[in-house]
Amino acid sequence: MQTQLAPEYQNTADGEAAQAILRKCVHCGFCTATCPTYQLLGDELDGPRGRIYLMKQVLEGQAPTRATQTHLDRCLTCRNCESTCPSGVEYGHLLDIGRKLVDAKVPRPxxxxxxxxxxxxxxxxxxxxxxxxxxxxxxxxxxxxxxNKVPARQDAGRWPSSTHGRKVLMLAGCAQPSMAPNINSATARVLDAAGISVVVPESAGCCGAVKFHLNDQAGGLDHMRANIDAWWPHIDPQAPGSTGVEAIVMNASGCGVTVKDYGHLLHADPAYAAKAARVSALCKDLSELLPGLVPSLQARVQAAGAPRLVFHPPCTLQHGQKLRGGVETHMAALGFAVRVAASESYLCCGSAGTYSVLNPDLAYQLRDRKLGHLAAQADEVIISANIGCITHLQSGSSTPVKHWVEVLDAALAG
Known part of the structure; x- marks a missing residue:
């Protein structure tokens, strides 16, 4: 796609980055076929290709309108289009730039x-x-x-007291400890059973995604820097009291996809670029540890009495982090009966961070569509890997919706 940047965007970081992404697009429209909002609304401007044209027009000097802003707001940032795109268009990064430029020119009500x-x-x-x-x-x-946004109170259970030679960092998160505290403690118990200690620095907070994707990008970057500062003493082998962690484990895929992007988002910050790249390299979704956990846990897992499982892979896991098949494969290796929806398993459930609050009509249509495809039976439990998806799906389902690690934790003998 040929672009001619307007003078105000020439020789700027945002302009150059956006132009490089735009020039990869070949107008093929494969992305439109798998876009959730296009499937619901049938409007070209509510699909990735149409939104790319809108952002291109802004970068070339055309004044954005409230309609431009609305079409960009309706995007879930599910990045399904990136999985479909044959040209490697980094649509998520382009959208971050586009929303920033449009919001600077279009005041919101x-x-x-x-x-x-x-x-x-x-x-x-x-x-x-x-x-x-x-x-x-x-x-x-x-x-x-x-x-729908307030889950029933949950008991977190005990936090393991053992200390092991192997250690990982874990981000508690901003919403998860209050909404579903058992996810973090179940993670710690499962890793403890495999001989791995979990370290949770108290000074680490929100991953930065909330503010960044609500176009307070400076505030989001500040959260990211604060987390790097909190983690660095545990990562740097030269730091006093370093715990020698082998990974930063994320049990919320929405946080994981953001932390894995720290290196990109802070690449121009001379004080944090190298540290951010190191943090991103160390970041692992919890499911990425599963292959190494299976041999340690097989003898301890009593999966025979566990419910059958239906897995909903979050967009931030399968499209953002490009992790597919790991949860269901390795949970099956541990003895669980697990399946994925036969249809539209690639499609967003409608949660998408704060999207379900800002765009409830579209979000609930996608939720109900997803639950219809999951079609959970009475003896099944829906599992996922992100607190947002879990809460959103549970709001429309009488079937229990849990994080897969909670099911694994419950099946551990002793």
Missing amino acids: LGERAVRWALKEGLPSPLFGPAMQLGQMVRPLLPSSLK
Whole structure:
């Protein structure tokens, strides 16, 4: 795709990066066929190819409109289009640039700004936990729109006290400890059973995705730098008290895809570029550890009495991190009966971070479509790998929805 950058974007980091991505696009439209919003709305401008044209026009000097902004807002950033694209177009990075440039020129209505501010400041805030606890106390009284975002209270269980020679870092996350605390403790127990200790630095917080994708990119980058600072003493072998961790393990694929992108997002920061690249290289989704865990856990897992499993692979796992097949393959190796939906397993469930709050109509259509394809039976449990997907799917399903590590933890003997 030929582009002629407008003078205001020439010789700028955003302009040059966007132009390099745009020039890979060959207009083929393969991306449109697998775009969730295009499938629902049937509008070219609500598919990746159409949004690419809109961003190209802005970069070439055409003034963006509120309609431009709306079409970009409707994108789930599921990156399914990247999995489909034969030309390697990095659509997710292009969209980050496009949204930034459009928002700089198109003021949002006051109500919309208020909701987005509440999300980007509230979710990573220390006050989110107490607010969630309050919501859980009055959950039966909440309207369905709020109840969908407030999962029932969950017991986290015990945190293992053993210390092992092998150690990994883990990010607690901003929403997960309050919404589903058992995911983190189940992760620690499973890794403990395999002889691996989990270290969770208290000063590490939100991965940065919430603010970054709500177009507070500077705030998101600050979260990323803070996490690098919190992790670095454990990573740097020369640092006093270094724990010698072998990986940074993510049990929320939405956080994992962001941390794996730290090297790209901070590449121009001279103080953090090298550290960010090291952090991204160390970052592993929990499922990437599964092949090494299977031999250690096989004798201890009692999967015979476990429910049958239906796996929903999050977009941030299969499209963002390009990890496919690992969960179902290795859970099966541990004795679990697990299947993936026969149709549209590649399609987004509609959660997409804060998308289900900002675009509820589209999000719930996609949720119900996904649950229809999963078609869980009475003796099955839906499993996934991201807190957002789990909460969103559970809001529309009477079938339990869990993280796969919770099922594995429950099946461990002793």
